[in-house]
Amino acid sequence: MMHAYPETYLNDAMNNLGNMFDYGLVDLHYDPERFYEQFLTSGVAKQFEQGNPKYVAGLSGPELAIEVIYRTEDHRPTQMPSEEIDKSPEYWAGWSLAYYQWYRAHRFSYLQQYGLTIQRILSMYPTLHEADLSKFVTVADEIIAKEKSAQISNLQRMRKNCGMTQKELAEKSGTSLRMVQLYEQRKQDIRKAEAQTLVNLSRVLGCGVEDLFE
Structure with a gap:
């Protein structure tokens, strides 16, 4: 199985993401979902999921949290992180999230x-937690599988936003109709499609290649 980055960074990554959420949610009292959204939009999440040594x-x-907020x-918070012997639920949440993201190599978004x-x-x-x-x-x-089954794929959503049928997308992108159907139904992993196929689909849909990925 391919992971997000080398395993040598994993323990540090888990500890650091755990401490980031602990500092942001416990010490700075940020709302969990607001802080997570800031983590995503700041670009720090992207650096982290790509295994940039500086970030993982x-x-x-706390430095990661400050970078997200900045x-x-x-602005940069100046509050010192609290020193607690027991790890908080917020720490555990970030620690577990870091492991899962590394293990499955999915984007945080x-x-x-x-x-x-x-x-x-x-x-x-x-x-x-134990x-x-x-x-x-x-x-x-299980959570992700259940949620995915209730949502349409990114490819299908973008195709519909463009007002195209599957056949039209197939013809304009040079992709077989059957493959378009399989990608939309998630019976074929679009991340494993040939590079030229991804480029052609993204060009027709007016999006980036990464936008096609789940």
Whole structure:
């Protein structure tokens, strides 16, 4: 299985993301979903999920939180992080999220889109915080699978937004109709499509290649 970045960074990444959420939610009292949205829009999430050493292992958790806030609010909090012996539920949420993102190699925005929000993870704390991480992976997989089944794929959504039929998209992009159908039904992983196919589809739909991915 291909992971998001080398495993040598994983322990630092988990600890740092856990401490980022602990500092942001506990010390600075940010709303969980607001802070997570800022994490996504700041660009820090993208650096983290790509395994940029500065972000997964270089900056501390509080430094990551400060970077998120600076990029989205243009100021840097000066409050010192609290020192607690026991790890908070907020720490566990970030710690578990970092592991799952690394393990499945999905974007953080994808996890949020399909129901794995910070609030949802926090709700798992009472039953899962002492369990093996494999149990968290199983539960997270189930949440995402259920949410995905209730939502249309990115490819289908963008095609419909462009007012095209599957046949029209296939003809304009040079992709077979059957493959368009399989990608939309998620019976074929669009992330594994040939590079030229992705370029052609994104050109016809007027979007970036990454926008096609789930």
